[in-house]
Amino acid sequence: xxxxxxxxxxxxxxxxxxxxxxxxxxxxxxxxxxxxxxxxxxxxxxxxxxxxxxxxxxxxxxxxxxxxxxxxxxxxxxxxxxxxxxxxxxxxxxxxxxxxxxxxxxxxxxxxxxxxxxxxxxxxxxxxxxxxxxxxxxxxxxxxxxxxxxxxxxxxxxxxxxxxxxxxxxxxxxxxxxxxxxxxxxxxxxxxxxxxxxxxxxxxxxxxxxxxxxxxxxxxxxxxxxxxxxxxxxxxxxxxxxxxxxxxxxxxxxxxxxxxxxxxxxxxxxxx
Amino acid sequence: xxxxxxxxxxxxxxxxxxxxxxxxxxxxxxxxxxxxxxxxxxxxxxxxxxxxxxxxxxxxxxxxxxxxxxxxxxxxxxxxxxxxxxxxxxxxxxxxxxxxxxxxxxxxxxxxxxxxxxxxxxxxxxxxxxxxxxxxxxxxxxxxxxxxxxxxxxxxxxxxxxxxxxxxxxxxxxxxxxxxxxxxxxxxxxxxxxxxxxxxxxxxxxxxxxxxxxxxxxxxxxxxxxxxxxxxxxxxxxxxxxxxxxxxxxxxxxxxxxxxxxxxxxxxxxxxxxxxxxxxxxxxxxxxxxxxxxxxxxxxxxxxxxxxxxxxxxxxxxxxxxxxxxxxxxxxxxxxxxxx
Numbered sequence: 001x002x003x004x005x006x007x008x009x010x011x012x013x014x015x016x017x018x019x020x021x022x023x024x025x026x027x028x029x030x031x032x033x034x035x036x037x038x039x040x041x042x043x044x045x046x047x048x049x050x051x052x053x054x055x056x057x058x059x060x061x062x063x064x065x066x067x068x069x070x071x072x073x074x075x076x077x078x079x080x081x082x083x084x085x086x087x088x089x090x091x092x093x094x095x096x097x098x099x100x101x102x103x104x105x106x107x108x109x110x111x112x113x114x115x116x117x118x119x120x121x122x123x124x125x126x127x128x129x130x131x132x133x134x135x136x137x138x139x140x141x142x143x144x145x146x147x148x149x150x151x152x153x154x155x156x157x158x159x160x161x162x163x164x165x166x167x168x169x170x171x172x173x174x175x176x177x178x179x180x181x182x183x184x185x186x187x188x189x190x191x192x193x194x195x196x197x198x199x200x201x202x203x204x205x206x207x208x209x210x211x212x213x214x215x216x217x218x219x220x221x222x223x224x225x226x227x228x229x230x231x232x233x234x235x236x237x238x239x240x241x242x243x244x245x246x247x248x249x250x251x252x253x254x255x256x257x258x259x260x261x262x263x264x265x266x267x268x269x270x271x272x
Numbered sequence: 273x274x275x276x277x278x279x280x281x282x283x284x285x286x287x288x289x290x291x292x293x294x295x296x297x298x299x300x301x302x303x304x305x306x307x308x309x310x311x312x313x314x315x316x317x318x319x320x321x322x323x324x325x326x327x328x329x330x331x332x333x334x335x336x337x338x339x340x341x342x343x344x345x346x347x348x349x350x351x352x353x354x355x356x357x358x359x360x361x362x363x364x365x366x367x368x369x370x371x372x373x374x375x376x377x378x379x380x381x382x383x384x385x386x387x388x389x390x391x392x393x394x395x396x397x398x399x400x401x402x403x404x405x406x407x408x409x410x411x412x413x414x415x416x417x418x419x420x421x422x423x424x425x426x427x428x429x430x431x432x433x434x435x436x437x438x439x440x441x442x443x444x445x446x447x448x449x450x451x452x453x454x455x456x457x458x459x460x461x462x463x464x465x466x467x468x469x470x471x472x473x474x475x476x477x478x479x480x481x482x483x484x485x486x487x488x489x490x491x492x493x494x495x496x497x498x499x500x501x502x503x504x505x506x507x508x509x510x511x512x513x514x515x516x517x518x519x520x521x522x523x524x525x526x527x528x529x530x531x532x533x534x535x536x537x538x539x540x541x542x543x544x545x546x547x548x549x550x551x552x553x554x555x556x557x558x559x560x561x562x563x564x565x566x567x568x569x570x571x572x573x574x575x576x577x578x579x580x581x582x583x584x585x586x587x588x589x590x591x592x593x594x595x596x597x598x599x600x601x602x603x604x605x606x607x608x609x610x611x612x
Contacts, residue, residue, distance in 0.1 A: 012369070015403070023400035027386070027393075034388045034429075096383025103347040104401040104449070105372040111401070264351045267304055267344075 013107075020106035024114020028084075032122060041079045045126040046133040048072035052196075053138055062140070066226035067196070069130045069142045074195045074219055076126035077161055079186065084119040085165035086182040088112050089172045099269055102260065109256040112169050113162065113249075120162040124154060142226060149234060150225040156238055157218040160245030164214060166252030170259050194219045214244040292361040294453050294484035295323035295346060299355035302341050302508075315341040316508045318355070323486060323501075325360075325452075328479050330499035330516070331488040338508040339488040340379075343457045346486070347377040359453050373402075376451030378442045380458030387431035391422055391441050394430060395448055402449035416444040421470065436467040443474065454478065456487040460494060472498050492592075496520050523592050527573040529565040531580050533587040536560065542583055549575050 032038055052068035089112065092098040102108055135141040144150050171181060190196060192206070193215025199207055200220075210216045217240045224231045231237075263269040300319040306312040316338045323329045331339045344350035345357050348368045356363060362370040386394050392413060399409040417426045420440045425433065430441065439459065446454055456475075460468045475485055475498050489495055495502045496516040504511040504519070512519075534542060543555045543563065551569025558564045567573050573590055580588050 016369070019400055019403055019405070022405070023397055026400065027389070027397045030389055030393050031386065095386070096379070096381065097385070099344070099347075099349045099379060100377060100384055100445070101401070102349050103372055103375065103377050104398070105369060105403065106401040264349065267302075267350050269349055 016106050017110040020108075020110025021114035021117065023106060024111040024116075025118040026114075028115040028118035029122075032118070038083075038119075039122070041076045041083065041123065042125060042129065044079075045072045045076045045129045048075060049130040049133045050137060053134055053140065057138060057140070065134065065140045066142050066223060067198075069134045069140075070127075070219065070222050070226070071196045073124075073126040073130045074193070074215065074222075075190060077120065077123050077157070078189055078193065078195070078215065080119050080123035081116060081161045081165035082168065082182055082186060082189075084116050085112075085169040086172045088115050089169055102264075102269055107253075107257070108260055109166065109253045112256065113166050113252075116165045116169070117162045120158045120165070124158055127154060144226060145228045146225040146231055149231055150222065153218060153221045153225060153238060153241075156241045156245070157214070157222075160214040160218070160241050160248065163245040163249035163252060167248050167255060168252075170252055170255030189213065189215065192216060198223065212244070214241045214248075217241045217244070293322045293358075294325040294327070294360055295321065295329070295486060296358040296361070297321040297342070297346075297355070298357075300342070300345065300352050300357055301354040302338075302345060302350065303353045314508055316345075316352075319505075319508070319510055321503060321510065321513070323484060325484050326479060326482050327500045328475060328485045328487065328498055330495035330502035331486060331505055332490065332492065332495050332502050332519075333488075333505035334490055337505045339505060340457055341508075342505075343377070343379075343455050343486070343488060346453075347375055347455055348372055349377075373449070374452045376446040376449055376454045378446035378454070378456045378459050380461045382435055382438045385430045385438060385441055385445070388429060390427045390429055391417065391433075391444075392426045394441065395444055398445050398448045404448075412448060412450070416447055419447075419474070420444045436463050439463050439467065439471075443471070447478075451483065453484045453486070456485065458488055458490075460489070460491070468494070492519065492523060521570065524573075525568065525570045527567055528591045529567070529573055529576045529580070529588060530558075530591060531563045531565070531585050531588045532561060534561045534563055534585055538583075539563070542580070542585065545579060545583065546576055549579065552576060 049069060049072045052071060053065060056062070056064045056068050089098070092101060101111060131142060168181075168185065191202070192199075192210040192213040194200075194202070194210060195215060198220060199210045199216045202210060217237050221231065221234065221237055221241070224234075260269070297319055300316050300321075301314070302316040304313045304315055319338070319342065321342075331342065333339050341350065345352050346359065346364055348364050348371050351365050356365070358364060359371045359374050362374070364371050386397070389397070395413040395416060396409055399412055404412055414423075414426075417423050420443060422437065422440055422444070425437065430438065433441070439461075443456075443459065446456070460471055463471060472494070475487065478485060479500075487495075487499065496519070499516050501513055502516050502519055503513040531542075539557060539561075543557075546552055546555050546563075546565055549572060551567050551572025553566045553568040556564045556566075565576050567576065577588055577590065
């Protein structure tokens, strides 16, 4: 195979993935506009903020207000990604469109990735919701001491969330009980990700495991961005989120492709 | 035996070397099951099929014959257990990217569309997957909506569509990638007669554009109306590939007449009278008072009907034998003629 053939093939692969992601993003945004039920998780963010903040303020722990604001937003971020990663494949199967999708020139992992990415972007509204509720209801306006860093952390976290959800969607391609799996995977990630309780407060034996979950780095970084002290080793920690996300992207892409090849062999792609 | 085998092998090699068919299928086999003690179900057994470019080819057979399995393999959704299949020379199992750029697939039924989106949004999504963006995608989508007579409903949600409109949208979706080979799996299921007629003229116009169309159906009339050639498939095996007119004449020739309410005391008299008609192959008493008359010549069935009415039997009907039966009887006759 000549170099030009190889580069032309690589170009085709990149183009195919880009158009798959573009199609996935555009369709998901259109569907979300017409299916507000898929945005239900965003309704829970303000409610959870109210609960967490009420408890902390009642205990006179005003210093924990940033925790109460961040936790619901991170919960929503993960919940919506998990829900989409499972529902994407399952809903295409139920809809009878999965086989037609597989038969297009765009790779299915890219289309799924695009849909998850769109949902992840929308779920970031949770950060704004929590912040507003804390301010409007309790008069607690949580200050972002490092706004530029916060923006970078949120964006990289969104990227890692979408990539991690792609790994999960690979499981959902092969399983017929995707929704059960979704429920099982929700809470362990909240704990390992230090979403509510920082990882440093968890038992020692669980901490190495939690460091494999990008959310544990993200949640710590976000909390640091809400404190006046400089963020320690920010770029290294942010790099970890980026690295874990990219590893998930590569693994997710390969797993979805492998699961798809297996389904083609077994003849189970369109089976509900 | 040896000669036949050699001829088969040579013809397969010939196909691969000399003719790049739009659709080429050689010794295709597909099995399902066989794991954890499940029984093995053979959906396709050694199917050979060549469809030249620009042909409308019908795949005709009853439910469970293997039509959809073949379509799924050709559309790269399913891998064959053995044998090979290609689209314009590209192997469907190993050169999927090239195949997917060449094909359009329409699976039958209402499912497969995004019902909360409009017809236009549905098509734009699929257009993007085929590499069309911006003005090019809009142009293609508009042209297809117009071609399928759906401009008025372009911005309506699909969930408000009738079954026939959904079928039209399915067809538009299948065409959005400008395919050279279009695979239509039972595309007229649920269509009303007017929509089915429109569908037929659409398919004919697609052939005029040089596209190759593989259409599965279990409706002989539909196959006759649009196909250049028809392949009969049953139990995963191809029975014959013929022009539709040939198959049509077989079916007419082997029409069956059933009579009921025949008094017991008159059964033998009526049987003898019917057997005297030229072209009657067999008369059977299927239940008390019910006769089934198989014909084996064109024009025999109307003569039988007239005779039965003359004899005072008024509960009569004609039925078509199933295609596999027609084929076996036709081939059997041909074989007898050769033997003579």
